[in-house]
Amino acid sequence: MSKFSIIPGKLLEDFLALVRIDSPSRNERGVADWLIKELTDAGCEVEEDDAGGATGGNAGNLFVRFAGNRPDAKTLMFSSHMDTVIPADGVEPIVEDGIVRSKGETILGADDKAGLAVILHLVRMAEAQPEIPRPDLEISLHVCEEIGLLGAKHVDISKFRAVAGFILDDHEPKEVTIGSPSAVRVDYKIIGRAVHAGIEPEKGISALEIASKAISNMNLGRIDAETTANIGVVKGGGATNIVMEEIEMKAEARSHSIDRLEEQVKHMQDCFEAACEERRKEGEDVPRFVQERKDDYKAVRFNEDDFPVRLVKAAGAKLGWTIKTKIGGGGTDGSIITHKGIPSIVVGVGMQDVHSTKEWIRISDLENAARIVGSIVVTHASENV
Ligand SMILES: [Zn+2]
Structure with a gap:
């Protein structure tokens, strides 16, 4: 049975080269240039989109094609x-x-440089072992x-032919x-009336009081097994001698159920509306509230027998592994790409304690990630999963 072999040393070398190029969000230029060169040298066609302009950054998304050797096998996509995150100033790997x-x-x-290194390694393995069956790949x-998944949101999916994606x-x-939840962010602003707090406080309307009333009636935190909500930022007031005219709050809600998410967002709106109404006198326009909603990402839930899940399990079985499935608590590029039309699941690459200065990775896990992506490709090209 044919399968790709890892190229000793190269995967770690690429990974170390990538982590040494600092690339905090909006500053991915160095990593993009390095990847464009390595992928092109390895036989890929690479295009860069205009996400840099759209996100205020210095690089766009890279759309990469790598031709297969099984014209009848449908295209697969890999992504990272x-x-x-920061601090990412002068990363020195040990x-x-x-x-x-x-x-x-x-x-x-x-x-996610582990992801980048593994995808590059997949291309390197395929280039070095051209007799091994593989479909056309899109990266x-x-x-x-x-x-905020800004790059993925900008991807022009019409360029892709892939039938499944692996993030x-x-x-x-x-x-x-x-599986991953839906999330929305809502900014609320309550507008009251400012007056001198010492001279005529009875003529004022404190936006803070209205907000407190609304929030004391609001269900927040863990709402049910699938749903959470939080107000994370509050801003308001200018001086102790002024009744607070405006208060701004930033909130989010998440749920694995799109209906439950809508109910929660409506509940929060109702609480603010009710608190304003209770205090508003006939003919007056304050207190009132305004809200601005932003949909972050939508829920995704695959079944065990959906194609990408079947394929990764079959690919794992070929390596003698049992692939476990889990449900995540946050949005991923997979949520965005799936809703754009390519069903995509998220695969582990070994990263640990991420988003902290303690972040680490086992080299053996990085290699296992290269094995599983290699096996996904071969299994798909040689079997009808
Ligand atoms: Zn990540």
């Missing part, structure tokens, strides 16, 4: 993101006892994932995430 970590003052950036490398952006290489 080029940006990292390799010790089979583990890579940062020196301690910065993140490592395995999230979508995104900017600004960490600041390499999670912890365990033997696990895949097949």
Whole structure:
């Protein structure tokens, strides 16, 4: 049975090269240029879109094609993101006892340079072992994932022919995430009436009081097994001697159920509306509230027998692994790409303690991630899963 073999040393070398190029969100240029060169040299066609302009960054998403050798096999897509969180200033990787970590003052950036290195390795393995069956591959490398999945939202899906996608952006290489929630963000502003707090407070309307009333009637935190809500930012007031005229709040709600999410958002709106109404006198226009809603991402839920899940399980079985499925608590580029039309699940690449200066990765996990993507490709090209 044919399968790809890892190219010793090369995967780690690529990973270390990538983490040494700082790429906080909106500043992915260096990583994009490095990838354009390596992927082109390895036989890919690479296009960059205009997401840089749209996100205020210095690089766009990369759309990469790598031709297969089985014209009858349908195209597969692999994806990861080029940006990292901060602190990412001068990342210096330390390799010790089979583990890579940062020196301690910065993140490592395995999230998601592990994904990038694994995808590049897939191309390198295919180039070095051209007799192994593989479909046409499309690779979508995104900017600004960490600041709201902005790159993925900008992707022009009409360029793609892939029938399934694999987003390499999670912890365990033997696990895949097949469900994620919907999330919305809502900004609220309550407008009251400012007066001198010492001279004529009775003529004022405190926006803070209205907000407090509304929030004391509001269900927040864990709403049910599938749903959460939070007000995370509050801003208001200018001086102790002025009755607070305006208060602004930033909130979010998430749910694995689109209906429950809508109910929660409506509930929060109703609480603010009721608190304003209770205090508003006939003929007056304050207090009132305004809200601005932004849909972040929509829920995704695959079944165990959906094609990408079946394929990754079959690919795992070929390696003697049992692939576990799980449901995630956050949005991913997979949610965005799935709703654009390519069903995409999230595959682990070994990153641990991400978004912290303690971030680390096992080299053996990085290699296992390369094995599973290699196996996905071969299984798809040679079997009818
Ligand atoms: Zn990530």
